Amino acid sequence: MSDAPILEASGLDLRFGAVPALDGVALGVWPGEVVAILGESGSGKTSLLRVLSGALAADAGEVLYRNAAGALVPVHAAGEAALRRLARTEWGFVHQNPRDGLRLGVSAGGNVGERLMAVGARHYGGIRAAAAEWLRRVEIDPARMDDLPRDFSGGMQQRLQIARTLVTRPRLVFMDEPTGGLDVSVQARLLDLIRALVADLGLAVLLVTHDIAVARLLAHRLVVMRRGRVVEHGLTDRVLDDPQHEYTQLLVSSVLAA
Amino acid sequence: MSAAPQDAAGGGTLAGYNFAYLDEDTKRMIRRALLKAVAIPGHQVPFGSREMPLPYGWGTGGIQVTASVIGPDDTLKVIDQGADDTTNAVSIRRFFGRVAGVATTERTAEATVIQTRHRIPETPLREGQILVYQVPMPEPLFRLEPRVAETRRLHALGDYGLMHVKLYEDIARRGEVTISYNYPVMVNGRYLMSPSPIPAFDNPKMDRMPALQLFGAGREKRIYAVPPYTAVRSLDFEDHPFRPNRADAACALCGSRDSYLDEVVTDDRGGRRFLCSDTDYCERRRAEQ
Ligand SMILES: Nc1ncnc2c1ncn2[C@@H]1O[C@H](COP(=O)(O)OP(=O)(O)OP(=O)(O)O)[C@@H](O)[C@H]1O
Ligand SMILES: [Mg+2]
Ligand SMILES: [Zn+2]
Numbered sequence: 001m002s003d004a005p006i007l008e009a010s011g012l013d014l015r016f017g018a019v020p021a022l023d024g025v026a027l028g029v030w031p032g033e034v035v036a037i038l039g040e041s042g043s044g045k046t047s048l049l050r051v052l053s054g055a056l057a058a059d060a061g062e063v064l065y066r067n068a069a070g071a072l073v074p075v076h077a078a079g080e081a082a083l084r085r086l087a088r089t090e091w092g093f094v095h096q097n098p099r100d101g102l103r104l105g106v107s108a109g110g111n112v113g114e115r116l117m118a119v120g121a122r123h124y125g126g127i128r129a130a131a132a133e134w135l136r137r138v139e140i141d142p143a144r145m146d147d148l149p150r151d152f153s154g155g156m157q158q159r160l161q162i163a164r165t166l167v168t169r170p171r172l173v174f175m176d177e178p179t180g181g182l183d184v185s186v187q188a189r190l191l192d193l194i195r196a197l198v199a200d201l202g203l204a205v206l207l208v209t210h211d212i213a214v215a216r217l218l219a220h221r222l223v224v225m226r227r228g229r230v231v232e233h234g235l236t237d238r239v240l241d242d243p244q245h246e247y248t249q250l251l252v253s254s255v256l257a258a
Numbered sequence: 259m260s261a262a263p264q265d266a267a268g269g270g271t272l273a274g275y276n277f278a279y280l281d282e283d284t285k286r287m288i289r290r291a292l293l294k295a296v297a298i299p300g301h302q303v304p305f306g307s308r309e310m311p312l313p314y315g316w317g318t319g320g321i322q323v324t325a326s327v328i329g330p331d332d333t334l335k336v337i338d339q340g341a342d343d344t345t346n347a348v349s350i351r352r353f354f355g356r357v358a359g360v361a362t363t364e365r366t367a368e369a370t371v372i373q374t375r376h377r378i379p380e381t382p383l384r385e386g387q388i389l390v391y392q393v394p395m396p397e398p399l400f401r402l403e404p405r406v407a408e409t410r411r412l413h414a415l416g417d418y419g420l421m422h423v424k425l426y427e428d429i430a431r432r433g434e435v436t437i438s439y440n441y442p443v444m445v446n447g448r449y450l451m452s453p454s455p456i457p458a459f460d461n462p463k464m465d466r467m468p469a470l471q472l473f474g475a476g477r478e479k480r481i482y483a484v485p486p487y488t489a490v491r492s493l494d495f496e497d498h499p500f501r502p503n504r505a506d507a508a509c510a511l512c513g514s515r516d517s518y519l520d521e522v523v524t525d526d527r528g529g530r531r532f533l534c535s536d537t538d539y540c541e542r543r544r545a546e547q
Binding site: 114117127 | 411414415417419420422423426427429430431494495496497498
């Protein structure tokens with residue numbers, strides 16, 4: 001991990017009517033680090049992820065991204081064209097619902113190839129070779145490359161979404177409950193896969209989850225949210241083994257009790 | 259565009275009569291859109307399409323463009339699927355003969371303005387000529403992205419990965435790109451453009467064409483243009499290069515092996531032969547033989 005954060009946010013406020021979805025949130029992510037945003041339903045996790053990636057404007061605060069060239073990009077002032085360019089080159093997104101991250105009517109190979117083509121790949125054979133290689137990496141039989149993901153299982157769809165996202169080697173990946181809708185056994189396999197890929201590629205990841213087990217397995221650091229506020233943050237083991245805030249203590253003990 | 263100085267000659271105010279049917283304000287508005295279109299090759303410019311005495315689908319976009327650029331000294335040719343003698347071509351030619359009194363021709367080489375549906379003439383066009391395309395659907399992405407606002411955004415950002423996905427899927431499923439009409443092109447390395455439903459065979463003729471190419475979509479209210487000598491590239495992959503397809507046959511009338519052919523059924527026993535779709539080209543060749 002280098003000295004300078006890849007993403008840094010401060011003073012984020014966001015209200016939906018009377019509901020404070022974000023309340024004075026500050027956060028930093030360093031290159032190669034997995035940060036989990038943990039909290040119960042409605043605590044503001046998705047709102048935070050959307051604000052950090054520029055998809056949603058905050059009422060106050062600033063988000064700075066340090067791009068591959070080392071320049072600081074003010075995410076909310078960069079303009080749509082610059083954000084879209086980032087989204088298809090240096091950033092990646094893995095959605096809870098594969099429908100939001102895949103084209104279900106386009107073959108698995110086409111789904112993986114799309115990001116390559118979006119950044120200028122024009123060699124059909126090369127695109128197919130890269131797609132096959134990435135299907136293999138996410139444990140999908142490359143023989144299924146020309147099949148539609150519509151016919152894939154939920155776990156396969158999620159692995160395909162990961163292949164499609166990682167094929168262009170993003171530097172920072174936003175994941176919102178990537179294992180959310182899956183069976184426990186399928187979840188475990190997917191988590192192992194994500195962990196291996198993230199370590200292999202040295203990705204920085206911002207991961208939203210309400211599942212402490214997911215956070216413990218994947219994250220280097222944790223940010224615990226409650227009602228739009230960060231109530232506790234720190235190294236994952238420290239926060240989970242020795243929670244300081246009573247809300248975190250409650251979260252951890254309810255898992256132990258379960 | 260040679261029409262501007264001739265407005266005065268056309269009068270435009272003879273009790274209810276307007277040169278080339280459209281009133282002068284409308285023509286000025288369309289010319290402004292055309293100038294913008296020429297300045298940004300391949301970019302779709304909205305215009306206030308007028309009601310024309312023809313239903314949509316009969317080339318009302320092309321007719322409005324032609325009416326805005328044509329002058330009394332012009333010679334007009336109108337083709338439909340390559341032929342000058344179809345109902346559509348004949349009625350548009352008559353229309354302009356009546357409302358603008360311009361000379362008309364069937365000869366590509368003699369025409370200064372050519373309005374076309376579905377073909378580019380085989381005879382190479384030259385500087386000073388204007389080719390006006392009738393366009394039913396100007397948006398090349400419309401089948402892939404139904405949201406109009408989103409297609410605008412994709413054009414603004416030059417984000418055309420989606421079109422390549424379509425080509426990729428074609429090759430993956432059928433071994434080749436299966437688009438034979440309206441094959442998408444990149445104009446001047448910047449804008450993705452629909453060439454209108456011409457056969458892919460005609461696409462290479464658009465590239466660095468010495469004539470001015472104007473496109474009018476009446477129902478969709480869009481105008482776009484390719485100025486002379488502009489690069490027009492058919493999308494493809496390095497290892498699956500674009501190939502303009504043509505029936506592997508010779509014209510039964512003139513023997514051409516270079517022109518685009520129509521397959522014509524000749525009797526009710528399944529007899530068929532291939533003929534040039536460009537009737538003027540075919541006649542010229544036969545006249546020379
Ligand atoms: N578009 C919206 N309009 C109104 N209220 C919203 C909107 N989006 C979120 N909220 C509210 O903001 C708060 C934070 O929501 P958010 O979706 O960020 O929570 P979350 O932690 O992701 O929850 P979950 O675990 O259920 O996904 C909630 O009270 C939610 O109801
Ligand atoms: Mg959420
Ligand atoms: Zn012929």
